[in-house]
Amino acid sequence: MKLKDKVVIVTGASSGIGEATALKFAKEGANIVIDYKSDYKSAQRVADSAQKIGSNALVVQCDVSIPEDVEKMFNQALKSLGRVDILINNAGVADEPEFLKAAKEDWLKTFNNNFFGTMICSQHAARIMLKQKNGKIINISSIYGLENAGKDGLIAYSAAKAAVINFTQTLAKILAPNITVNAVAPGYVDTPPWKNVPEKIKNRYIGRTYLKRWIQPEEIGNACLYLATAEAVTGEVLIVDAGRTLIEY
Template sequence: MLVVRLQGKVALVTGAARGIGNAISKLYVREGAKIVLNYNKSEREAIALAEEMGEISKSILLVKADVSKIDEVRQMVQKTIERFHQIDILVNNAGILVPEVFLESTEDTWDKTMDINLKGAYLCTKEVAPIMLKQEKGKIINISSICGLSEKSALRNTAYVVSKTGMLGLTRSLAVNLGPKINVNAICPGLTDTEMAAALGPERIKAGIEESLLKRIGKPEDIANAALFLASDESDFITGEFLTISGGRAMR
């Protein structure tokens, strides 16, 4: 018998057009979810993804919104409710990485990184949590990074590291504030094969693979499988946790 783990659920995935968000969205739809695909700049990719999914499910809503802007986030959540009347799963995945070490870093990078990576997750959760609380159930998954933990070689890009460490604090605070109705967990991916990782350059990728125990880069699907578990009823007794997926690179 085919088991679909997200039947009847509505999921909002930020930054869904590309990379990890794309893989999570595809898997959620395959598992029976209705899905809100959020994008900001990648409209073409978002439409292509929706068309690809259209064969599997008609239950797709595409919403352009910059997660760092409260008005756009509010409209996105309103559109979701108008269309699907509920939100069961929120994946705070949208993020940027500007490869800048501390002494070469700029205030602009700091502000943009905090606004998108950290404030974006805060704003989306602020709008979605009251809906989940009314429903008396919900799953929130924050995509942090192993650089939010203390993996030394992953700590170079200061603003990014601080934003991803902040996301772990946000995860714990939300788990405390939103329990017992809502589960809030973080995933900490290691190097994962997306445009973001490619921007780090071949040397950093090679070093990341060497540091891992499984001697490969992660696939977006590796992260999506964990995001499925944390969205499903199978993780009902898990909250405030950080799930590291790095091929052993961040083992401690």
């Protein structure tokens, strides 16, 4: 087991990428803090699955955009599990009004969910990891955060995910040499938000990838696992997109 007894916090872990990543790390021997915002039942289901694997799983309700919630989450992790070795900033949402109809509050909501939550959680993790003189921070961005790759219908989301990438690269410099900070930029991942999208539209998206396939949430978990165990990688963005970004935007 690559991560036996390591303590991992996964935000947004009640479904999709977060769930798959939490279980992937549990299989490698890690103890998992499963963060959820509102869906306790799903979070507990993930915890039960992790415990069946042999992980010590802790379920914590936390809105990552609220500093007080984040502080409580990290305090609970330390009290119950004793340390924090790895933080996976996964919580986020791709939902916003079209640009010409959006208000500032809409953009702030998007940034709170997709960027400031990552920043706040990373700050708390860094304080702990610096004392431990060891740690890994992994941020989930998006291919829409890459240069010239923003999604026209998700302008604030794309900007927030671009901010996550820049934040990752800058924080990697600040926290070196004992803490690594990296990001994963997923493409089209087969997660719950896609379930109600018509097949014709989904096929159009997949047709834009060279591999002509969906990314499975477990594959993003694999990418996170690599970054959590790599000792000579920091400030990098690992693109997992079935070749989507090889096609000119």
